[in-house]
Amino acid sequence: MRKRRKKRPDPPVPVDTSRWSQASRRSMTCELIGDHYSDRTLSCRNCRNAFVFSAQQQRETYEVRKAYIAQQRCLCPQCWPQRLRLVDELKRLRSRWARDRAGVKRDPQALRRWRELLAQAPRYGLRRDRAQCAMVERLLAAALPPVDA
Ligand SMILES: [Zn+2]
Numbered sequence: 001m002r003k004r005r006k007k008r009p010d011p012p013v014p015v016d017t018s019r020w021s022q023a024s025r026r027s028m029t030c031e032l033i034g035d036h037y038s039d040r041t042l043s044c045r046n047c048r049n050a051f052v053f054s055a056q057q058q059r060e061t062y063e064v065r066k067a068y069i070a071q072q073r074c075l076c077p078q079c080w081p082q083r084l085r086l087v088d089e090l091k092r093l094r095s096r097w098a099r100d101r102a103g104v105k106r107d108p109q110a111l112r113r114w115r116e117l118l119a120q121a122p123r124y125g126l127r128r129d130r131a132q133c134a135m136v137e138r139l140l141a142a143a144l145p146p147v148d149a
Contacts, residue, residue, distance in 0.1 A: 002081055003146035010039075010054075010055065010056070012027060012036045012055070013036055013037045013055035013058070014035060014037075015033055015034065015035055015036060015059075015060050016063055016081065019062075019064075019066075020062050020063060020066070021062075021066040021067070021068060021069075022067060022070035023067075023068050024062060024067075024068055027068070027069055033069070036055065036057075037053050037055035037058040037059055037107070038055055038102075039053070039054050039070060040052070040053045040058070040072070041052050041053075042072060042073060042074070044074070044075055044076035044078075045052055045074040045075060045079075045123060045124070045125055046075055046076075046079040046083075046123045046124055047076060047078065047079055049076050049078075051076035053072060053073045057073070061073070065123060068144070075125060076126055076127040079124065082124065083124040083125070086117055086120060086121065086124055086126075087126070088115050089113075089117055090114075090118070090121070093113070093114050093117070096110070103141070105139055105142070105143060106141075106143065108140065108143040111136055111139050111140045111143055112140065114136050115133070115136045116143060118132060118133050118142070119133075119138060123149055
């Protein structure tokens with residue numbers, strides 16, 4: 001597969017700092033980037049594989065999505081969708097918790113899954129939520145076996 005990729009240089013992608021977020025414009029990185037974005041080879045935080053954060057992707061990240069300029073993509077294209085799924089599943093667990101605390105407390109399977117997702121989160125560049133980890137641990141310790149077991 002690799003061999004088929006032609007090594008043809010892409011057209012240069014000019015930097016337009018006027019489209020950056022305010023925080024980006026205030027930062028020191030302005031001068032480091034120069035007039036054009038250039039492809040950066042990064043290492044995936046989750047699987048450690050090398051991947052390219054292309055000049056075009058950088059332009060989109062900083063000028064269209066207005067991400068802070070010091071932010072780099074930390075996940076490869078394979079791990080990124082996994083992060084989206086993880087975030088989504090965590091969101092569903094949290095909203096279920098908000099709706100139905102009693103039900104979640106009695107559901108060790110959901111609690112174990114919640115703990116698993118929280119443990120995986122930092123590998124995907126997500127903040128470790130210590131308060132929530134502690135809460136899920138407490139709930140798991142207190143979770144009673146189902147009444148009809
Ligand atoms: Zn990866």
